[in-house]
Amino acid sequence: MKDCCSTPGLLPIEQALEILKNQIQPIAETTRVSLEQSLGRILAADIIAPFNIPPHNNSAMDGYALKLSDTETKNLLPLAGKAFAGHPFKGTLPEGHCIRIMTGACIPQGADTVIMQEHTEQKETGILFNRLPQKAGNNIRKAGEDISEGTRVFTKGHKIKAQDIGLLASLGIAHLCVYRAVRVALFSTGDELKAPGEILRPGDIYDSNRFAVKAMLQKLGVEIIDLGCIPDDPKKIRETFLSANEQADAVISSGGVSVGEADYTKDILNELGKTTFWKLAIKPGKPFAFGQLPDSYFFGLPGNPVSALVTFQQLAAPALRYMMNCHQHSPLEFSATCTSPLKKAPGRKEFQRGTLTIDHNGYVKVETTGGQGSGILRSMSMADCYIVLPKDQGGVEAGEPVNVQLFDELLL
Known part of the structure; x- marks a missing residue:
């Protein structure tokens, strides 16, 4: 039995990612930020070590x-003095x-070994060494052992992590040249959507997509x-598109990209700009749209909540990272034994949710x-990985191997 969506014209996700990379232009503008403000920013220049770390031979x-x-x-030597850090x-x-x-x-000039105090005894005439190494150099951390002067510590495009800030501080670097933050406008569409805290009328639902996508955008490090x-309302959606295009580098909407009578997003996108692709050979997330507005890129996420999260993480996020000039890393994927049967019809690549x-x-x-x-948004909330099933594969029996892809930092 064929998948009902295995029809001509559905674009494989691999081709969609290649199109995104080829059409999107990375941000060129840079700015200077303090070390304290650099977490999550993207380096616009290499960082070269100005001196050795550690700067001198020191005791471990x-x-x-x-x-x-x-x-x-x-093996008893008189004491000539003391050396403390600083x-x-x-x-x-x-x-x-x-x-x-x-x-x-600092290791005193003339010394070549440090004996730990547990291997010594203090006597009236000096220090008795009960255990000695076979060769010199014990317990000494050499200058430059961690980083040598002139080493390229980080390359342009590196995203600053918390541990990186400690390393940069150890190099005495107080300011960094980074790319300016990518500006992303976000909105959802739908008469039925209400904000959490509002009263639901018959037929209403709460707007979960915008809150979840906004949380992932925060982790991504954009403005x-x-x-x-x-x-x-076509008029209001058009006004929102125009406002978003004026303010942002990228525009993300949720809903309105399917084929319903009230799905106006795609029509308005084509009026103001162009649609590059729409409808992908993936599940969930077939009605994902990408296009261009006069001054920004557009990502149209499906209205169903799991579809919105999967397509944002698999497609929009890599595109935004590319726009941010951030180094890209392939998702961590490996084989695991599936403990339960899985339903699937050939036709689309599937990202089912699982726990390892x-x-x-x-x-x-x-x-x-x-x-x-x-x-079923709970399927995402409970998961820590995708079970990735290729386009042409059918169902999976319990005990069969499958490919799994770990959730990245956006979903963990």
Whole structure:
């Protein structure tokens, strides 16, 4: 039995992604931000280490710094001073002596080894070393061991993470050149939609898509222009398109791209700009539209909530990352054993929702989250991965291997 949507003209998702990449122009404008404001921003220039990290040889332990050859004839050495982090021992280590040293302190000139304090005893005449290494260099972190001066630490297009900020701070970098934030206008359409907190009348539903997509846009790191919920009125939808186009680099709507009598979005897009593609060979999410307005790109998400989230994550998000100049990484996909049968008809690539487990033998297994209808939003909320079923595949029996794709940071 063929899928009812396996009709000519449905575009494979792989071709859709290629079209998006070829038609979208990345943002060129840059700005300068402080290190504290850089989380989630995209670097517009490489970061080169201005000096070594660590900047000097330092101790990896609390203990005693010495020259190992001084212990060849005796294992008790008199103490010549102390070295603390930020307060190095001044001068050169006297021959036949040791220095009390704390973690992070500079290695005194003349010392080549640090003995941890647990392997020593303090005597009246000095420090007794009960255990010595076979060769010099123990417990010393070398200058440049982490990063050498002149190393390219981050390349243009890198998205700054929390741990990156710590690394940049260690290099003394207080400001960064980044691309300006991509501006995204967001709205949903539908007379039946109400904001959470409002009273529902017969036939009304709450607008879940805009809130979920907005949350993913926040994680993506764009500037969001929330235009709210627009009724199914061609004039108001047209006014919203024009306003969004004036304010944003990209416009995202939810709903209005199917074939119903009140689905005006596609017609208005063609009036103001052009539709590049509409209807994809995927499930959920067939009625996904991409096009161009005079000064912005348009992404039309389906109205069904699961379809909206899947198409945003699989198509709109990669396109926006490209616009942001952000390095792209292929989704993490691997094989797992499916623990339950799955229904599927050939015709479209499917992104069913599942949860991963590892059994006591270490085998990776995946289980469906239940009903996979495009309106069952709970199937997304319960999931941590997609079960990716190729276009030509039919149903899956329990115990068969399937490909799974881990949810990325937008959905976790």
